[in-house]
Amino acid sequence: MVTLGLGGTQVGAEGLRALADSPHLARLRVLWLPGHALDARAVDVLLGDNRFARLTDLHLPGLKQAHQERVRAHFGERAAV
Numbered sequence: 001m002v003t004l005g006l007g008g009t010q011v012g013a014e015g016l017r018a019l020a021d022s023p024h025l026a027r028l029r030v031l032w033l034p035g036h037a038l039d040a041r042a043v044d045v046l047l048g049d050n051r052f053a054r055l056t057d058l059h060l061p062g063l064k065q066a067h068q069e070r071v072r073a074h075f076g077e078r079a080a081v
Helices: 013-020 038-046 065-078
Strands: 004-005 028-034 058-059
Touching: 013 038, 038 065, 058 065
Parallel strands: 004 028, 028 058
Antiparallel strands: none
């Protein structure tokens, strides 16, 4: 799978860890997570896992301001927050 959209599913840190560990998502390049209130632990998973480092597009509309800066600093133009 190359693109995964999980709008409003409240993935959270544990869900992101499960996505990162999934063998079915080895080719994941685009991740849409609209409507998520990701906390600091979830953002830590996004920023710390190699699977997510390979994303070409990361869409996190509605992400809290405090986390937006961390995500933009890590993903640069690949992140839409």
